[in-house]
Amino acid sequence: MRVTKAVITAAGRSQRTLPLQRMVDRDGTPKSVLWIVVEEALKAGADEICVVVCPGDAAPFAEAAGEHAGRLRFVEQPSPGGYGHALACARDFVGDAPFLHLVGDHLWLSHSGRGCAEQLVAVAVAESCAVSAVQPSRESLLPSFGVVGGRRLPGRQDLYLVETVREKPTPTEAEQHLAVPGLRAGHYLCFFGMHVLTPGVMEVLGRMLRDAANPAEVTLSSALDELAARERILALANLGTRHDVGGKYGVLTAQLALALGGVDRDEVLVSMIELLAMK
Numbered sequence: 001m002r003v004t005k006a007v008i009t010a011a012g013r014s015q016r017t018l019p020l021q022r023m024v025d026r027d028g029t030p031k032s033v034l035w036i037v038v039e040e041a042l043k044a045g046a047d048e049i050c051v052v053v054c055p056g057d058a059a060p061f062a063e064a065a066g067e068h069a070g071r072l073r074f075v076e077q078p079s080p081g082g083y084g085h086a087l088a089c090a091r092d093f094v095g096d097a098p099f100l101h102l103v104g105d106h107l108w109l110s111h112s113g114r115g116c117a118e119q120l121v122a123v124a125v126a127e128s129c130a131v132s133a134v135q136p137s138r139e140s141l142l143p144s145f146g147v148v149g150g151r152r153l154p155g156r157q158d159l160y161l162v163e164t165v166r167e168k169p170t171p172t173e174a175e176q177h178l179a180v181p182g183l184r185a186g187h188y189l190c191f192f193g194m195h196v197l198t199p200g201v202m203e204v205l206g207r208m209l210r211d212a213a214n215p216a217e218v219t220l221s222s223a224l225d226e227l228a229a230r231e232r233i234l235a236l237a238n239l240g241t242r243h244d245v246g247g248k249y250g251v252l253t254a255q256l257a258l259a260l261g262g263v264d265r266d267e268v269l270v271s272m273i274e275l276l277a278m279k
Contacts, residue, residue, distance in 0.1 A: 001128045003098050003121045003196055006046035007090045008037055010061065010104030011054050011077040018105040018245045020064045023255055026109075026262030032064035033245055033254075037102055038072070040194075044117035046100055050093040052077055052086045081209075082216035084223060088205040096199050098124070106193035107254050109261050110240040117194055119239050123159070124196035129232040132162065132224065133192035133239055136183055143168050144244070145190035146221035148235045149178035160189065162233040167221035189235055192242050195220075200227055 010019045019034035031039075034051070041049055050073045053061055058074040065072055075093060077086045087101065100117060108116040116133065124131040134148050149164035164177055174188050183189070204223040212218050224233060243254035259268040 001098055001125050003045060003100055003124060004047050005094060005097050005099040006041035006044070006049045007087065007094065007099055007101050008034075008041070008049065008051045008104050009083065009086045009101070010034065011052045011057075011086045011089075012083070012105070013054065013080050015105050015246045016054050016057060020060060021245060021251055023107075023251075023258060024262075024264070026258050028263045031066065033107060034061060034064045034104060035066045035068065036107055037104060038065055038068045040108060040115055040117045041100055041102060042068070042071075043115040044100055044121045047071075048093075049073070050075055050090045051104070052089050080216070082218060084205050084218035084220055085209055085215045087220060088202060088209055091202040091206065094199055094202055098130070098196060098198050101195045101197055103193040105244060105246045107243045107245065107258065108192070108194070108240055109243070109257055111238070112240075116192070116239040120194055120236055121196055123234070123236050127232075127234055129234060130196060130198045130201070130224075130227070131234045131236050132195045134160075134189040134235045134237050135192045135239075135242060136187045136237060137190040139171050139174065139186045139188065141190055142171060142174055142188065144247075146219065146224075147174060147178050147191070148180075148189040150180060150189075150235060152180070152182050153234070158237040160235040160237065162224070162228045162235050165221045165225040165228065167219040189237060191221075192239065193244075198231065200231055 021033045025031045052075050055076045062069040075089050077089050110116045120133050146167050148162050150160045150162045153159045204227050208218045243257050244250050245254050
């Protein structure tokens with residue numbers, strides 16, 4: 001199994017400008033969110049990258065990708081159809097190959113010297129199956145994420161066999177169907193914003209979208225829930241930290257995380273102390 005393709009979804013109508021936000025990366029270089037996400041994919045071994053965008057957004061996104069613009073292929077989501085529909089728009093690009101999928105409004109900081117996506121791809125290749133990155137998260141975050149239920153693989157601390165997937169479940173639904181043995185009480189395996197997927201997910205999404213009265217109701221979670229009954233899917237936890245740029249103070253907290261994990265850490269800490277000292 002080789003993973004050389006990546007799909008970045010960035011077509012959400014309420015979030016279409018988030019990947020264009022300017023940040024200062026950990027190396028001290030100003031970059032857009034999209035630029036940083038593309039570099040996450042490149043470090044993981046992707047050499048073909050598709051970005052799903054709203055109609056007319058290809059030009060500003062290409063500009064935001066900076067020096068990596070020439071590596072990108074843009075596919076438009078012709079109408080607002082939701083997350084699952086956006087991912088399905090890249091079906092022709094994916095073809096019959098496994099692929100790395102990253103959401104365009106998140107940034108990730110690894111706990112190790114290897115990028116989060118790079119670690120995820122390594123596990124997918126070693127296990128020869130789809131792998132979703134997850135983060136053990138408290139119950140209050142359930143309304144923001146897809147959530148995985150399953151069981152820990154014997155001898156593996158952070159790797160789980162996926163049995164059930166739900167999109168933004170209620171606490172009651174999570175307690176009944178998504179509790180994972182070994183996690184702290186009130187914590188669940190929430191999606192991290194990146195996956196290595198097999199082309200089977202495109203087949204399932206395509207059928208669901210054909211049958212759906214409302215395409216927006218078709219989610220990646222619903223597709224993975226069905227696919228988990230047909231093929232082996234794993235969940236890999238604790239790769240690092242995720243930062244949703246679209247959340248409340250999302251741009252601020254993502255920038256702080258980058259700065260405090262980068263070459264300008266001391267300078268930023270001094271500035272923060274000075275701000276806190278002001279009355």
